[in-house]
Amino acid sequence: MSFEPKNPAVKWLEDRLPITGMLHHALYEYPTPKNLSYWWTFGSLAGVMLVVQIVTGIVLAMHYTPHVDMAFTSVEHIMRDVNYGWLLRYMHANGASMFFIVVYLHIFRGLYYGSYKAPRELLWWLGLVIFLLMMATAFMGYVLPWGQMSFWGATVITNLFGAIPVVGDSIVTWLWGGFAVDNPTLNRFFSLHYLLPFVIVGIVILHIWALHTNGSNNPTGVELKDKQDSIPFHPYYTVKDLYGLAIFLIFFSAFLFYAPNYMGHPDNYIPANPLVTPAHIVPEWYFLPFYAILRAVPDKLGGVLLMFGAIAVLFALPWLDKSRIRSARFRPIYKQLFWVFVADCVLLTYIGGKPAEGAFIIWGRIATIYYFVHILILLPLVGLFEKPKPLPASISEDVLSKKPASEEAANA
Amino acid sequence: MTTTTPEEENGVKRRDFLYIAAGGLGAVGTAAAIWPFISQMNPSADVLALSTTEVDLEGIEIGSEVTAVWQGKPVFVRHRTEEDIERAEDVDLADLPDPEPDSDRVIKPEWLIMVGICTHLGCVPLKGQGDYGGWFCPCHGSHYDTSGRIRKGPAPLNLVIPPYEFLNDNNIKIG
Ligand code: HEM
Ligand code: FES
Numbered sequence: 001m002s003f004e005p006k007n008p009a010v011k012w013l014e015d016r017l018p019i020t021g022m023l024h025h026a027l028y029e030y031p032t033p034k035n036l037s038y039w040w041t042f043g044s045l046a047g048v049m050l051v052v053q054i055v056t057g058i059v060l061a062m063h064y065t066p067h068v069d070m071a072f073t074s075v076e077h078i079m080r081d082v083n084y085g086w087l088l089r090y091m092h093a094n095g096a097s098m099f100f101i102v103v104y105l106h107i108f109r110g111l112y113y114g115s116y117k118a119p120r121e122l123l124w125w126l127g128l129v130i131f132l133l134m135m136a137t138a139f140m141g142y143v144l145p146w147g148q149m150s151f152w153g154a155t156v157i158t159n160l161f162g163a164i165p166v167v168g169d170s171i172v173t174w175l176w177g178g179f180a181v182d183n184p185t186l187n188r189f190f191s192l193h194y195l196l197p198f199v200i201v202g203i204v205i206l207h208i209w210a211l212h213t214n215g216s217n218n219p220t221g222v223e224l225k226d227k228q229d230s231i232p233f234h235p236y237y238t239v240k241d242l243y244g245l246a247i248f249l250i251f252f253s254a255f256l257f258y259a260p261n262y263m264g265h266p267d268n269y270i271p272a273n274p275l276v277t278p279a280h281i282v283p284e285w286y287f288l289p290f291y292a293i294l295r296a297v298p299d300k301l302g303g304v305l306l307m308f309g310a311i312a313v314l315f316a317l318p319w320l321d322k323s324r325i326r327s328a329r330f331r332p333i334y335k336q337l338f339w340v341f342v343a344d345c346v347l348l349t350y351i352g353g354k355p356a357e358g359a360f361i362i363w364g365r366i367a368t369i370y371y372f373v374h375i376l377i378l379l380p381l382v383g384l385f386e387k388p389k390p391l392p393a394s395i396s397e398d399v400l401s402k403k404p405a406s407e408e409a410a411n412a
Numbered sequence: 413m414t415t416t417t418p419e420e421e422n423g424v425k426r427r428d429f430l431y432i433a434a435g436g437l438g439a440v441g442t443a444a445a446i447w448p449f450i451s452q453m454n455p456s457a458d459v460l461a462l463s464t465t466e467v468d469l470e471g472i473e474i475g476s477e478v479t480a481v482w483q484g485k486p487v488f489v490r491h492r493t494e495e496d497i498e499r500a501e502d503v504d505l506a507d508l509p510d511p512e513p514d515s516d517r518v519i520k521p522e523w524l525i526m527v528g529i530c531t532h533l534g535c536v537p538l539k540g541q542g543d544y545g546g547w548f549c550p551c552h553g554s555h556y557d558t559s560g561r562i563r564k565g566p567a568p569l570n571l572v573i574p575p576y577e578f579l580n581d582n583n584i585k586i587g
Contacts (some may be wrong), residue, residue, distance in 0.1 A: 180484035
């Protein structure tokens with residue numbers, strides 16, 4: 001490692017705990033492929049969103065009361081009475097959606113450029129673990145304001161575990177701490193909602209550690225060959241990521257200040273009522289594709305299994321995808337299938353938000369089947385039969401072979 | 413091969429026994445230590461204590477329904493009409509996903525008492541809607557008949573009949 005601290009205090013620390021050197025290595029000299037596009041910005045944006053959620057969450061917890069009689073009013077107290085409470089709560093509520101937006105883009109980036117293939121399987125799995133923990137955290141957070149959607153979302157989702165044969169009912173009672181979603185449930189959800197983000201921080205550290213062990217993938221999918229292919233993380237990618245952050249914050253602010261309830265549901269401003277279910281209950285948008293899969297199956301246990309299966313199959317991707325070429329840029333057929341798959345996920349999201357009736361049921365089933373067909377059948381087959389385009393010898397060759405657009409137009 | 417530990421007859425070393433004994437005891441001890449942390453999440457004594465509810469039936473008109481609360485759950489108390497009862501009894505059990513004659517679901521046919529929680533994923537079904545004149549669950553579209561039996565939709569089972577008894581003609585105790 002080339003880190004030689006000049007400052008005596010830093011040197012003193014470094015000799016005892018080489019933490020400055022570690023950070024220097026990770027954020028400064030980390031040799032990064034020189035051709036990363038903006039699709040590589042979403043990882044750092046996800047990190048920023050995690051910090052935003054933790055900071056806003058900790059201050060919200062200073063004013064929030066996790067009790068069925070007071071939770072709803074304490075959130076209204078935050079909105080109306082606490083200084084800047086409206087801002088902090090809207091940051092946290094919209095922040096959760098932003099967090100999912102960047103993480104979904106980050107995952108699709110990985111699918112397009114084959115970032116889950118060897119030697120990055122563990123990196124991919126750690127990412128999926130983060131995704132699962134985020135879903136658990138967001139689900140429990142949404143219960144905290146104790147509105148109608150909070151209550152009925154909690155009821156429907158915890159009841160999913162009731163589909164487990166034999167022990168299902170005991171598990172549900174255990175999760176609730178009673179015979180229905182009630183105060184004990186709210187209390188434990190608050191405790192876990194506070195805890196899980198810090199577990200996520202731990203997994204994120206492992207995720208980055210695994211990333212830095214083999215280095216970043218890049219748009220060509222060709223590994224770093226020599227020094228020519230990489231540039232130091234700082235200042236090149238610190239600046240690029242900061243620029244990406246600035247653009248992203250404009251997007252975030254547009255929702256935060258002009259449409260803070262756009263991604264929420266009006267029924268959650270009605271206090272929870274255990275005796276009346278709202279006519280149309282839907283989860284938050286980021287759960288809709290999975291909700292659509294759950295409802296596509298006319299059988300309780302089958303629906304639950306398929307929904308969890310939708311994420312489980314992602315863990316198997318490194319083996320299901322038989323192609324050794326990473327980037328879709330060099331995989332003409334996979335590239336098209338990728339976009340069909342994206343469209344399928346968008347369709348599932350749309351269907352998940354619609355009532356389960358008529359044509360929505362049929363389309364939900366078609367989209368669900370296609371989701372699994374893509375991952376379990378098409379991916380392995382395409383890998384075997386597709387004829388890839390020739391790969392560049394190195395990242396440098398690929399970058400230098402690209403002519404400026406004007407020149408290309410002149411040649412055409 | 414050289415070995416420093418003494419060999420017993422059939423190749424089992426004394427060390428092996430010690431490892432397994434110590435490991436086994438350690439596992440039991442760990443499980444015993446974890447148990448309180450799991451068990452604390454189950455219903456506490458005060459939650460378990462709230463386990464009966466009494467309902468006064470006087471004033472519930474024929475054809476109407478009240479919702480009582482038992483263990484934090486809605487319980488439908490429905491005063492059925494003659495027509496409701498006829499429809500419930502006049503069903504071929506072979507047509508039912510969860511076959512159960514109406515007579516097994518009531519003590520007195522005019523009073524139908526059931527936990528008002530959809531057996532699919534726990535929403536509260538709406539009265540007087542759906543294709544069978546009973547209840548309809550808006551969450552994922554389950555239809556129940558005038559006996560609260562599942563007829564159509566994703567719910568697997570009939571609405572649950574809680575344990576209850578008639579204290580006298582006008583009062584029941586649920587639980
Ligand atoms: C992974 C990071 C996190 C995510 C995705 C997340 C998500 C959410 C969501 C979706 C809500 C419901 C928002 C609403 O509609 O009102 C919520 C509420 C809440 N969260 Fe978080 N959260 C995170 C971290 C934290 C942390 C670290 C704390 C610290 C205690 C916290 C404390 C709270 C509190 C007190 C509420 C209730 C107030 C309210 O509803 O605005 N959150 N969270
Ligand atoms: S909860 Fe009633 S149909 Fe799903």
